[in-house]
Amino acid sequence: MDKEELLSLMRARSYRPMTAAELMSSLGINDGEAFLKMLNYLEEEGYIVRTRKEKYGLPEKMGLISGFVHSSTKGYAFVVPREKERQDVYIGALNLNGAMHGDLVLARVLPASTGRRQEGEIIRVLKRANKRVVGTFTAAGRLSFVVPDDARLNQDILIPPENTLGARVKDKVVVEITRWPEPRRNPEGRVIEILGPMDKPGVDVLSIIKKYDLDPEFPPEVLREAESLNREIDPGELARRRDLREWRLVTIDGADARDLDDAVSVAALPDGNYLLGVHIADVSFYVREGSALDREAFNRGTSVYFVDRVIPMLPPRLSNDICSLNAGEDRLAISVLMTITPRGTVKDYELFPSVIRVRERMTYDAVRSILEKGDPELSQRYRELVPDFRLMAELAAVLRRRRENRGAIDFDFPEAKVVLDDRGIPVEIIPRRRTVAEGIIEEFMIAANEVVARHLYELAVPAVYRVHEEPAADKMEELNKFLAFFGLHIRPGRDGKVKPRAFQEILLNVKGRPEERVISTVMLRSMMHARYAGQCLGHFGLASPYYCHFTSPIRRYPDLVVHRILRETWSPSGLTPQRLAELETFVARAASRASERERLAEEAEREALDMKKVQYMERHIGETFTGVISGVVPYGFFVELDNTVEGLVHVSNLVDDYYHFQEEKLALVGEHTGRTFRIGMPVKVLVARVSVDARQVDFELVDVLSEPEEKEIVPHTKEKRRRKAVAVEVGTRGKVSERKRSKRNKARRVRL
Known part of the structure; x- marks a missing residue:
């Protein structure tokens, strides 16, 4: 019996709390040790509760709530239940009973709760979230304490004299909590690391790195393994690969990028189709399953990009050197060649191991200047490649139209780049929107990811997919309440489900209006967060039934797993039933871990960026x-x-x-x-x-500056024509022609 089966049993109306022995007897379980381990795990995670009489049941059936503490800077908190359908419970400062922000707890709803807001008290802390805390060391008389950087940890941590590690006032430090808070008693701790004076350059970002328990350093055994890798490619390996070193391949990345894991090529075929090549660094050749490098990559899950540094998933020996597709150097790759029609349909494709040599390392700014401004100096310097860039822009537009025609959602938010001086002080904030150069790479990578995902799905082998599920019903209800203020509404289709095109049409209707950014933001927040999964559940935002991450194995672990599985499918012996079962288990673990690490990386990156923005405004x-x-x-x-x-x-x-x-x-x-x-x-x-x-x-x-006019938002003129055309087409022929489809208005971008 697994976790879900046991929880389903306990959810049944007929279930009454039982002891472990009673459960084993009624379920016919022989392996008592494994069953007790599962019960202990479920209890520690708050899925079940053990009573004083040693009986097990669900928290919600015992008047309790299992969830995570979300604290306010003002002292009160909320418990956010594990069960999404249950409402949050308000916890007053006096009822926290030693719980801190982020802790997993059991709470009891107070009988005096009235009105819509439930109030409760925390009765048990199941799992602590803040064993280590980053803060500022200070002193008052003989007392030393640390003020946490996270304002939601609203109690100072007392530091006994013997546990200061020699920290000075205004030092940023890492504290290990040795005694948890109690009612009317602050937590105690010991300083385990001094990061430096709070005003020292780089300490601010380092504090965030330590807060999220990110490690800039790699373990010695991982570094030794990386150094042992041979930079030279074995001739035997070259003979086993398709040689593409004479092809005109380029990388197109940001100017400060060092981990270059994707190169592209394009050609016009005699029959009017395009041949698109996406060539990805073959990291799986170097990072073998079960190795020290692999275990470290699994734990890290992703590279983390801060305003002034990168914490890579793999050591620089690989990420910036051996695996990076540096111009003029032979590199191992996995290539996908796609034959694409003028309508954007992938007519045919090939997937194979290759050896490549990038012709030029291009930047987004350089490609944009060539294509949008016709920069004479750059056009002359890269004259051999300029026709390729123009063909790439043409093909990217074709692929984008194809995506938009199927209803893909495109939130076009400007990204902010914070420029720092040599002391780490922000001197400028530059809003950046996607240009034609970024659009080329985005469309080509999406096309490759879709092809690989469909390929693995049709092979019926386990894989890590990138999934984006349709919005939850309660989120759609809240969103429609908000949209109603602007005369807008998202309607479900005939099957009762919301389609991506419904979001696309809203974005089209508000484009160019003052409230466009706000509506787009609220719409984005109403959607599910994209995640990794071992099942192919489709990607709602891209309106794609098959999607995975294949194009960035240097910086994302799921991409590395996808590469490994592809390599195994090419093995002459194929995948045995035993190996398929192993992979099925592993991809579930890898997907869960990668999703967790991605969320943490996003939070850390966002906090560092927000901090630098605020520092800029301080000046x-x-x-x-x-x-x-x-x-x-x-x-x-x-x-x-x-x-x-x-x-x-x-x-x-x-x-x-x-x-x-x-x-x-x-x-x-x-x-x-x-x-x-x-x-x-x-x-x-x-x-x-x-x-x-x-x-x-x-x-x-x-x-x-000006009062926006009050006027009804109506569909764009072209959108009206499209709807009318679709109605006529469906009524007369039962389907929508490609010619009519191509006239639809589209949004531009979706967060992947």
């Missing part, structure tokens, strides 16, 4: 900026500046009237003047206060 206190109201709440409104920084205008700073939040209008309205602040209004604000520790920027309103 501009008293200056004015223009922006757009991006959100309205009862206590004020948020403004997003042109440089992507967001800050709050608190209602207390609106001194010309008393303002009230009108939820039905998502607006603040003046009591006497009727003056209204709503989403999308362009404003000028002054930077009043900045808190780097809290990652918070406070603005004061200077002026409203």
Whole structure:
């Protein structure tokens, strides 16, 4: 019996709490040791509860809630249940009973709870989330303590004199908690690492790295294994591969990229089709299953990219050298050649091991300058490749139209690049949108990922897929309530399911309007988070039934697993039933671990970027900026500046009237003047206060630049024509022709 079967049994109405012996007897279980291990695991993870009489049952059937603590900076918290359908439970500061932010706990709902909000108290901490904490060392008289960087850990950690490790006031340190908090008693700890003075360059980002328990250093045995790899390619291995070294291959990446794992080639075929080549570094040749390198890559899951450094998944010996597709050097690769029609359909493909030699290392800026500006100097320097770049742009547009015609969603958010000086101080924030160069690589990589995913699916072998499920019903209900303020609504299809095209049409309708960014953001948050899985569940955002990650094995573990499985399918002996069973188990573990590490990396990267943005604004206190109201709440409104920084205008700073939040209008309205602040209004604000520790920027309103017109959002003219054409086509011939499909309006980008 596995976990799900046991939980299903306990969910049955007829189930009554039983002891372990009673469960084993009624279920006919002979392996008592394994069964007890499973019960202990489920209890530790909060799936089941053991009573004082040693009986097991579900928390929800015993008036308890299992979940994670989400603390507020003001002292109170919420327990977010494991069961998504259950509402959060409010926990007052006096009812935390020693629990801290992130802990897995059991809570009990208090009988006095009234109204819609449930209130409770924590009765047991099942798993601690903060065994180590990063903070600032300080002292008051004879007392030493550490103030956590994470404001949600709102208790200082006391440090006994013998446990300071010689830390000085204002040092950033890592503390190991030795005594957990109790009611009216702070936690205690010992300093285990001193990161350096808080104002020393690089210590701020290092603090975030340590907070998320990321390790910039590799274990000695991993480094030794990396150094032992032969940089020269064995002639025997060359003979077993297709030789593409004379092909015109290029890499196109950011100027500061060092781990180059994808190269591309393109050619026009005599029959009017395109031949697209996507050539990926064959990392699986060097990182063998079960090796020290492999175990470390599995644990890390992904490379993590900060504003001033990278924590790679693989040691630099591989990521920047042996595996990186550096120009002019022979490299082992796995190539996928796709024959693509002018309509964007993959007519045929080949997958095989290859040896390649990249002709040029191109940057996005250089390719964009050649294609969009016709830069004469760059065009002359790369004159042999300019026709290829033009053909790449043409093919990318074909592939993008094909994706959009099937309903793929495209959120085109500007990304912010923070420019630092040599001391790590931010001197500029540059909003960057995707250009034709980024679009080329994005479309080519999506095409390769889809081909590989379908190939593995049709072979019926285990694999790690990239999945993006359709939005949950409750999220869609909340989203439609929000969209109703703008006269919009996402409707399900005839089968009752929401289709990607419904999102696409909303994005099309609001394109160019002041509230476009806000609506896009809320829509994105309503969707499921893409993740890895051992089952091919499709990708909602891309409107694709088959998708995996194949194109970045240097920096993502799932891609490395996909490469390994491909190599095994090429083996003359094939995959034995025993090996298939092993892979089935392994891909489930690898997918779960990779999803977990990806979420952690995203949080760490986002926090570091937000910190640098706030540091930048700290140098501009008293200056004015223009922006757009991006959100309205009862206590004020948020403004997003042109440089992507967001800050709050608190209602207390609106001194010309008393303002009230009108939820039905998502607006603040003046009591006497009727003056209204709503989403999308362009404003000028002054930077009043900045808190780097809290990652918070406070603005004061200077002026409203213009009042957006109140008008109904109606479908784009072309969209009206498309709907009419589709109705006629379906009514007369029962299907939609490709010619009509090609006239549909499309959105542009989706977070993969």
